[in-house]
Amino acid sequence: MRSMISAERRRTLSPVTLTVVLVVLTTLAGCGPVKVVVDGNFPPPLITPLPVTLGLWYGDDFSKHEFFDEAKGRKESSWIVTTGAAQVEMWDSLLAGMFTKVVHLKNKPGPDQNLTAVDAVLIPHVEELQYTIPAHTSIKVYEIWMRYSFELVTPKGEPIAQWTMTSYGKTPTAFLQSDQEAVNLAAVMALRDAGANFADHFTDVPGIREWLQAKGVVSERATR
Amino acid sequence: MNFHSLRKILLCVGISLTSACVTSTVNEMVFNEPIEGIGDSSVVILGRRHASDYETEPDFVACVSDHIAAGDKSITLIDELEFLNALYPWFEPRTAPLRPVDIERMLDRKVVAEKLKALKLEYIIWLDGSTVRSGGSGSMACSLGGCFGFGTWSHDADYEATIWDFTDQVTVGHVNAATSGQSYMPAVIIPIPIIAPVQGTACDGIGEQLLEFLSSGY
Numbered sequence: 001m002r003s004m005i006s007a008e009r010r011r012t013l014s015p016v017t018l019t020v021v022l023v024v025l026t027t028l029a030g031c032g033p034v035k036v037v038v039d040g041n042f043p044p045p046l047i048t049p050l051p052v053t054l055g056l057w058y059g060d061d062f063s064k065h066e067f068f069d070e071a072k073g074r075k076e077s078s079w080i081v082t083t084g085a086a087q088v089e090m091w092d093s094l095l096a097g098m099f100t101k102v103v104h105l106k107n108k109p110g111p112d113q114n115l116t117a118v119d120a121v122l123i124p125h126v127e128e129l130q131y132t133i134p135a136h137t138s139i140k141v142y143e144i145w146m147r148y149s150f151e152l153v154t155p156k157g158e159p160i161a162q163w164t165m166t167s168y169g170k171t172p173t174a175f176l177q178s179d180q181e182a183v184n185l186a187a188v189m190a191l192r193d194a195g196a197n198f199a200d201h202f203t204d205v206p207g208i209r210e211w212l213q214a215k216g217v218v219s220e221r222a223t224r
Numbered sequence: 225m226n227f228h229s230l231r232k233i234l235l236c237v238g239i240s241l242t243s244a245c246v247t248s249t250v251n252e253m254v255f256n257e258p259i260e261g262i263g264d265s266s267v268v269i270l271g272r273r274h275a276s277d278y279e280t281e282p283d284f285v286a287c288v289s290d291h292i293a294a295g296d297k298s299i300t301l302i303d304e305l306e307f308l309n310a311l312y313p314w315f316e317p318r319t320a321p322l323r324p325v326d327i328e329r330m331l332d333r334k335v336v337a338e339k340l341k342a343l344k345l346e347y348i349i350w351l352d353g354s355t356v357r358s359g360g361s362g363s364m365a366c367s368l369g370g371c372f373g374f375g376t377w378s379h380d381a382d383y384e385a386t387i388w389d390f391t392d393q394v395t396v397g398h399v400n401a402a403t404s405g406q407s408y409m410p411a412v413i414i415p416i417p418i419i420a421p422v423q424g425t426a427c428d429g430i431g432e433q434l435l436e437f438l439s440s441g442y
């Protein structure tokens with residue numbers, strides 16, 4: 001009987017009521033934060049791979065990385081920028097091209113691990129992310145800035161090197177481009193920049209240079 | 225006068241009325257022009273993206289490429305994004321060569337040298353600049369009955385193209401285009417935008433000079 005009444009009510013829902021419901025839902029939706037799930041294509045690097053088997057471990061802080069910026073006033077919007085999936089995609093592509101073999105690890109390396117198949121393990125972290133949109137500044141570009149920290153450890157978790165690196169991406173305003181699209185594009189540029197910075201300077205990092213020399217690996221940079 | 229001719233005249237009058245004026249200055253300095261054209265070699269046009277307060281618009285780079293491609297179909301132009309992806313990460317803003325002498329350092333990487341050889345790259349043309357809105361005035365009020373008022377604003381575009389001879393690793397030319405124009409939007413019930421094609425004029429100015437440099441037919 002109850003289901004029959006509901007069905008009858010559903011049938012008698014007028015277009016006016018429907019419109020009001022839609023307007024209310026739309027208004028409420030407009031109150032939420034602006035969400036951007038970063039999405040882009042990341043090409044493989046054009047680089048001679050180092051003869052190293054690299055273990056790779058992504059913590060949840062990295063693979064599910066999300067940035068939340070709460071609105072500071074009524075005129076501003078809160079922002080959620082999710083970079084985790086794009087980070088994994090970019091770093092997978094970059095590292096697969098930089099080293100002869102990359103092995104994804106299920107657990108963080110430690111003394112109890114027996115990872116004989118890898119020479120070293122890289123653990124990346126996103127320490128900080130900042131963004132600006134033209135509403136925040138007087139210039140007509142959208143910007144993303146990220147700070148990474150990296151740990152390169154032995155298969156048993158002993159440190160080889162630890163270093164930080166920044167990356168930056170920006171994109172100009174364009175006709176019919178939303179803030180979300182522009183922030184996404186700036187984040188993709190920042191990720192590409194991170195890859196460029198890493199690829200260009202990896203063998204210069206103190207600790208890594210010595211480790212590679214000890215392994216008898218000579219990089220193209222060292223031969224110049 | 226038939227209907228077809230009348231329609232053409234009306235179209236011309238319509239375009240003239242809805243286009244605002246643009247002032248343009250193009251300066252060119254080139255040497256070592258390829259007299260016979262560039263043959264089966266290729267050219268890439270890239271936007272400079274180093275400055276912190278502006279960025280060369282990708283659509284401006286595409287516009288100049290399209291202008292050259294439309295003017296001489298025998299010129300092999302490599303798409304900007306295709307080139308950046310094929311040579312990733314060596315032409316990103318952080319790693320891109322700033323001077324022609326930096327090309328030699330880049331070619332020390334064997335895989336990069338092989339890729340560039342395969343692309344038969346002869347010229348890299350860097351475009352640097354942007355279009356900015358430089359001022360505006362007027363007011364407009366809109367209601368259910370329509371819009372009433374008048375608005376005006378101006379745009380300035382300033383771009384420079386620098387041509388690098390990739391084989392000789394030297395700069396062989398500079399083309400500069402500075403344009404400005406005032407756009408208007410009168411509104412009597414319906415707003416009618418009369419847009420000054422500032423960026424498009426700069427694109428045509430630079431594109432035409434580059435076409436003269438690269439094409440044997442010009």
